[in-house]
Amino acid sequence: DGGITQSPKYLFRKEGQNVTLSCEQNLNHDAMYWYRQDPGQGLRLIYYSQIVNDFQKGDIAEGYSVSREKKESFPLTVTSAQKNPTAFYLCASSSTDGPVGSPLHFGNGTRLTVT
């Protein structure tokens, strides 16, 4: 089955440590996205990438970094500079084929807790 895999499902880190969240897709989608969701809130865009080796900042990129070395993979690093990193992180992808492309396909998220 095609889809998006995020790992791990739960992640615990101490304050001051960098942590990398994994996102892999086998949908052959060009575009990939990282969102952050806080309790009772909608999703906010952190970073997005429309093609390999290129990515752009979203609305809340400060304290985060990404890479896109392969089409299938778009890892997100939460750095120690992120002031409030505890959140639910969602990775998504979409196709850019056709006039409107495909809907966003989401993984099942990683819940990060920093203490």
Next chain:
Amino acid sequence: LAKTTQPISMDSYEGQEVNITCSHNNIATNDYITWYQQFPSQGPRFIIQGYKTKVTNEVASLFIPADRKSSTLSLPRVSLSDTAVYYCLVGDILNSGGYQKVTFGTGTKLQVIP
């Protein structure tokens, strides 16, 4: 970016039809309207997408009036498993080549009651 306004929450009994309306008064010519469903601790799941008039698929219908300033997601005969948060998204997918110019609001929390 087009801002969307949805009711924060709704309750419905099992078997009833549910209509969730989203207001997007400043929708732009190239904006599409997309609805997603999210269960707790899961990623959102695509329900339906449209540009104008009516779109129907196996799970829902989407009604968009001629002025496109609002849209209504219609879920026929809901069951307990339809309890979830429903998001209305509006944005220029066509020219942007993706969803980077599409914003998520806080959604509508639908509670289906037995």
